[in-house]
Amino acid sequence: MRLKSGNRTRTALLLIAPFVICYLVVFAYPVYKMFAMSFTDAPLIGEGEWVGLDNYIRMFQNKLFYTSVYNTLYFVVLTVVPNTLIGLGIAMMIVRLNGWVQASILILFFMPYILPVTVVTQIWQWVLDQQFGIAQPLIEAVVGKRVSVFRDPFWAMPMVAVVTIWWTNGFNVLLFVSALRNIPRDYYEAASLDGATRLQQFRRITWPLLWPVTALVLTLQLIMQLKIFDQIYLMTQGGPFNSTYVLLQLVYREAFGRNQGGYASAVAVALFVIIVAVSILQYQLLKARGK
Template sequence: MRPKSKNNKTLTAILLIAPFIVCYLVVFAYPVYKMFAMSFTDAPLIGEGDWVGLENYVRMFQHKLFYTSVYNTLYFVGLTVVPNTLIGLGIAMMIVRLNGMVQAGILILFFMPYILPVTVVTQIWQWVLDQQFGVAQPLIEAVTGKRISVFRDPLWAMPMVALITIWWTNGFNVLLFISALRNIPTDYYEAASLDGATRMQQFRRITWPLLWPVTALVLTLQLIMQLKIFDQIYLMTQGGPFNSTYVLLQLVYREAFGRNQGGYASAVAVALFVLIVAVSILQYQLLKARGKS
């Protein structure tokens, strides 16, 4: 009876994981394989092409716009990942001190932008930042002395897209941090208070160490998501002005859908894939070392 029971369990396990394996192979593994394979051909977006070896990669590294898009992508990551995480932590620590309906209302207020589609977010901020009628222009004028069309100014465009992205996505980070804060036993803080620890000391010795796993998770998710930036850039600036917001995924989009050069677009996509993997591994190692220290 035991062998039969073991076989039944094995069959049940296979049936349960089979849908995931099929979806993984169809939705992720096969497209990734095709991307790598196409990057060595001169294929159009749809259809087969001839083998060209490393020609697409040589062309990519000779393409000035590729280096511009890499720089802009990393610049955007620098503007968003750490600030988004720290702002989410700060907001969560303020919200968790509230109670009842006040806490629920404030949490909904911060989380609501996260459920909006990017098109709605874009429209809202185009109205807010409109050079003539935008409600934010008096503040910009007070700081700079003049009204500025922020999405047409090379100095303002990328920081403004980063600010909008933080406003849009921060609600998810807030939820993660609130969940982590609620899991910290209050006994720790009571004992620390009896020992005369200040709020800053409690944060450094209790809150921050216990929040570190969630902080590392938020940083990793933010890094991967922001390296794949495309929607906001495409809708708000179209990569301009003067390519100051041109990012890697926009280069992939242009070469694939605009110029029908699937092989070259695949090579750029492979470069982005390698960049995401390399930066993610580097960040993981840094966070791992920080967690042990």
């Protein structure tokens, strides 16, 4: 029995060894180096001298840091909950379809998610172009004039949020469709026999049973949108007037633009702390709501 137990242990260790090695090399060691570099004046590549908390003091004295934190949180507000609700609404319409029609509509909504960010941003720059964009007549009908949306501080961040929701919503739709299919139809049939309306069925059956998936989608969206960078970099470069400047762009500028790896690491640590803190807060709120 001891020999058999030892064989099982060695087999288990061999099976998990590739994951553990990859985890240590790809995640754990870089995170450690990030924390270590944040207390030095190291360049992007190479070692530096210990400076203690100087990078953090400098960061908290930098107005651009507070601007980037505000813009990042503003983007989260514009995307996380709307993206989740839109995905849920689309999924509830899709599950009412059948056969190839349902599959075709689901593919149609999921297709943007597989596109690279460069293609997505290029498409929307064409769509929103001030002179030739096909969306400009709609904007003109609403505000009375054509708007260069990515050069206007009021429009820039909301438009980046719209592009992000269009791009990433397909994944949320797929999760919600899978969850809706797992709800037994017997529940709805019994509720209909009792005279429950569609709204009552949603409130008493669909929403409670969908809550675990909804919490998962909200958490994934929160973490992903706090790390916003690609769309901002390709569409607005942080402008106009720093109205779309986000934390990861500050990290990129300090690390790759100014070769200040230590200071960039301090900003990255701040972003890491924000993601952990906001994620824990959201988890506790969702847990309390689930109960």
